[in-house]
Amino acid sequence: MSNDGFVKVCALADIPEEGALGVEVDDTPVALVRSEGQVYAINDICSHAEVNLSEGEVEDGTIECWLHGSCFDLRSGKPINPPATRPVPTYAVKIDGDDVLVSLAEKNS
Known part of the structure; x- marks a missing residue:
């Protein structure tokens, strides 16, 4: 891990447009999501049914849980x-050239 708390997790090209990629960062499941030209990192486990959000549909700044249909901002x-x-x-x-970096310090709870 770098000294600013960010760790490289993948290449930007690994994340599909309007899609998600599931990765692990220090044993934490993270969904890297590209939507509307931005890259987001969100915990990959749905708070309702404990399934991977990275397997759901991405649309308009949201990701939908594939199991029961809850959408998350x-x-x-x-x-x-x-x-x-x-x-x-x-x-x-953070995007550094072609690299995607994530900090596990929560932005929101």
Whole structure:
């Protein structure tokens, strides 16, 4: 890990446009999501059913849990619709050239 708390997790090209890539950062499952030209990092486990969010659909700054359909805001981690009622953690992202770096210090709780 670098001295500013960010760690390189993948190449930018590894994250599909309007899609997600599941990775582990220090044993924490993280979904790297590209939506509307931005890259977001959100905990990869749905707060409702404990399945990988990175396997869900990405649209308009949200990611949808594939199991029950809850959508989460990529900026805040807050659920937009039921059945999920609890947010998931979001993390800071930096793009350094072609590299994607993530800090596990939570942006939002």
